[in-house]
Amino acid sequence: MRVGLTGGIGAGKSAVAAIFAGLGAFIVDTDAIAREVVAPNSDGLREIARVWPQAVRGGILDRAALADIVFNDPSARQRLNELLHPHIRRIAMEREAHAKPGQIVVHVVPLLFETGYDRLVDTSVLVVAPLEARVARVVERDRLDEARVRSRVATQIEPEQARRGADFIIENDGNFDHLRERAAAVYEALG
Numbered sequence: 660m661r662v663g664l665t666g667g668i669g670a671g672k673s674a675v676a677a678i679f680a681g682l683g684a685f686i687v688d689t690d691a692i693a694r695e696v697v698a699p700n701s702d703g704l705r706e707i708a709r710v711w712p713q714a715v716r717g718g719i720l721d722r723a724a725l726a727d728i729v730f731n732d733p734s735a736r737q738r739l740n741e742l743l744h745p746h747i748r749r750i751a752m753e754r755e756a757h758a759k760p761g762q763i764v765v766h767v768v769p770l771l772f773e774t775g776y777d778r779l780v781d782t783s784v785l786v787v788a789p790l791e792a793r794v795a796r797v798v799e800r801d802r803l804d805e806a807r808v809r810s811r812v813a814t815q816i817e818p819e820q821a822r823r824g825a826d827f828i829i830e831n832d833g834n835f836d837h838l839r840e841r842a843a844a845v846y847e848a849l850g
Contacts, residue, residue, distance in 0.1 A: 666786030
């Protein structure tokens with residue numbers, strides 16, 4: 660079974676993925692793959708350099724410069740997704756081939772619904788959390804100012820729209836023990 664795990668920035672996707680891994684799932688982390696596809700000398704980085712040369716310095720992606728471009732321009736964000744997502748999907752499917760027979764494969768995909776990746780999975784799991792908790796987590800984790808985090812949150816799919824697309828929803832509105840219990844219940848339902 661191929662599962663798509665998603666949620667807005669700071670919702671707790673990584674925590675749920677870790678819980679699922681501990682329960683036996685094979686995890687394919689598209690965020691990690693996205694970093695690989697823009698590594699020095701990669702096709703993804705060359706494509707970014709062609710479109711936004713100001714976002715590449717000394718053969719290395721300037722993530723802050725690229726973020727400033729794509730988080731302030733929806734057409735640039737769409738173009739970036741069009742450039743990188745074919746590479747990300749190809750590598751994700753290659754990684755999935757390493758799962759054991761019968762093992763649940765969980766693709767952690769921040770833009771599951773926005774990019775059509777949901778059509779590649781058998782079922783989808785959405786992690787949701789209160790907005791203020793999400794903002795606080797990202798400010799602390801990424802050392803970004805609150806205004807920048809809120810602008811990134813605003814670029815993502817509306818939570819209600821994501822809820823309508825998801826097969827399972829995990830509410831991350833308590834402590835880690837509550838999250839683990841809720842994630843384990845969903846994982847059991849997947850099996």
